[in-house]
Amino acid sequence: xxxxxxxxxxxxxxxxxxxxxxxxxxxxxxxxxxxxxxxxxxxxxxxxxxxxxxxxxxxxxxxxxxxxxxxxxxxxxxxxxxxxxxxxxxxxxxxxxxxxxxxxxxxxxxxxxxxxxxxxxxxxxxxxxxxxxxxxxxxxxxxxxxxxxxxxxxxxxxxxxxxxxxxxxxxxxxxxxxxxxxxxxxxxxxxxxxx
Amino acid sequence: xxxxxxxxxxxxxxxxxxxxxxxxxxxxxxxxxxxxxxxxxxxxxxxxxxxxxxxxxxxxxxxxxxxxxxxxxxxxxxxxxxxxxxxxxxxxxxxxxxxxxxxxxxxxxxxxxxxxxxxxxxxxxxxxxxxxxxxxxxxxxxxxxxxxxxxxxxxxxxxxxxxxxxxxxxxxxxxxxxxxxxxxxxxxxxxxxxx
DNA sequence: GTCTATAGGTGGATAGAC
DNA sequence: GTCTATCCACCTATAGAC
Numbered sequence: 282x283x284x285x286x287x288x289x290x291x292x293x294x295x296x297x298x299x300x301x302x303x304x305x306x307x308x309x310x311x312x313x314x315x316x317x318x319x320x321x322x323x324x325x326x327x328x329x330x331x332x333x334x335x336x337x338x339x340x341x342x343x344x345x346x347x348x349x350x351x352x353x354x355x356x357x358x359x360x361x362x363x364x365x366x367x368x369x370x371x372x373x374x375x376x377x378x379x380x381x382x383x384x385x386x387x388x389x390x391x392x393x394x395x396x397x398x399x400x401x402x403x404x405x406x407x408x409x410x411x412x413x414x415x416x417x418x419x420x421x422x423x424x425x426x427x428x429x430x431x432x433x434x435x436x437x438x439x440x441x442x443x444x445x446x447x448x449x450x451x452x453x454x455x456x457x458x459x460x461x462x463x464x465x466x467x468x469x470x471x472x473x474x475x476x
Numbered sequence: 477x478x479x480x481x482x483x484x485x486x487x488x489x490x491x492x493x494x495x496x497x498x499x500x501x502x503x504x505x506x507x508x509x510x511x512x513x514x515x516x517x518x519x520x521x522x523x524x525x526x527x528x529x530x531x532x533x534x535x536x537x538x539x540x541x542x543x544x545x546x547x548x549x550x551x552x553x554x555x556x557x558x559x560x561x562x563x564x565x566x567x568x569x570x571x572x573x574x575x576x577x578x579x580x581x582x583x584x585x586x587x588x589x590x591x592x593x594x595x596x597x598x599x600x601x602x603x604x605x606x607x608x609x610x611x612x613x614x615x616x617x618x619x620x621x622x623x624x625x626x627x628x629x630x631x632x633x634x635x636x637x638x639x640x641x642x643x644x645x646x647x648x649x650x651x652x653x654x655x656x657x658x659x660x661x662x663x664x665x666x667x668x669x670x671x
Numbered sequence: 672g673t674c675t676a677t678a679g680g681t682g683g684a685t686a687g688a689c
Numbered sequence: 690g691t692c693t694a695t696c697c698a699c700c701t702a703t704a705g706a707c
């Protein structure tokens with residue numbers, strides 16, 4: 282095992298991503314990744330000199346994939362409420378893969394994170410808010426959504442609710458708890474036909 | 477320092493509570509507590525043989541204090557919306573003390589917790605839901621609150637939203653982010669005067 | 672109830688051979 | 690790019706003296 286030309290870097294990120302999403306940044310070690318890949322800890326340090334380096338790369342890759350997924354939603358969906366449900370479904374799918382949001386976990390670990398990681402965590406949430414603000418704004422203007430106040434406040438509330446609902450649903454081992462909370466948040470925004 | 481008769485157990489819980497609320501269960505050690513109190517690690521093991529014991533005691537004490545605070549709200553407030561705002565203010569005050577909810581942090585650490593701690597974390601949230609369900613139910617019957625569906629679903633959504641909003645607000649170092657999210661959740665439930 | 676001393680393990684990280 | 694070997698700091702936990 283452990284071919285010299287294997288893309289250990291990428292595979293290490295895959296394993297580390299899962300570990301952070303389940304156990305948090307302080308809940309795993311190089312030894313865990315090394316064992317999963319059948320390589321030594323020293324090999325991992327070649328690809329990621331410090332754990333802080335590993336963490337930064339993790340967030341960058343995760344955000345890139347997330348942003349791409351959001352772009353996919355934009356391409357496929359017309360209705361703003363549908364877009365929001367697709368957004369919530371990203372979280373639901375992660376939860377059913379027995380994982381948490383990578384950056385939700387890192388937000389919990391925030392006080393123990395190296396500074397470069399902190400900035401990248403915030404950037405991830407900034408991107409989420411930016412996408413949501415646009416969807417909310419367009420949805421309201423199109424008469425598909427109805428809500429009071431600034432889209433940014435609502436966007437932040439949506440992110441917070443989904444992140445929190447995910448954490449709670451996992452603690453109970455009941456993914457439907459997440460679905461119920463997400464649906465409550467989104468349904469509240471849909472323009473009533475009777476108005 | 478370290479008088480023989482000092483209530484080291486209680487003071488250790490105080491320090492450990494703060495550490496868990498800021499750094500998580502895997503983000504502190506007996507050494508951190510020992511240093512803060514001016515005692516040795518061995519002394520702490522006399523009071524809490526294992527870290528799991530310490531964790532259990534932490535949750536039990538935290539829940540007891542929380543339940544007592546909720547009882548205080550019941551004694552003082554009449555209006556259901558006011559009670560909910562007082563409930564949210566518990567979180568807001570914790571956040572402004574540069575802490576997270578103890579059990580919100582432990583929910584993030586859930587996969588790494590010893591089983592007895594897991595059960596107690598869930599029990600804490602059960603108690604929160606129980607109190608919220610009663611307030612929501614009474615408030616709707618009294619015409620002070622307006623919402624559709626089962627109170628339990630709404631209660632769970634409220635807990636999730638506040639826990640999530642707390643995490644996000646801390647990451648940005650902006651407590652008002654929590655206030656805005658909490659107000660959005662509660663205002664949505666208030667019975668409109670115009671209906 | 673607190674101490675010294677220590678056990679036995681794991682953490683992140685590095686040097687240098689291959 | 691991966692290995693062996695190793696460092697040193699830190700972890701939880703225990704034994705036994707005071």
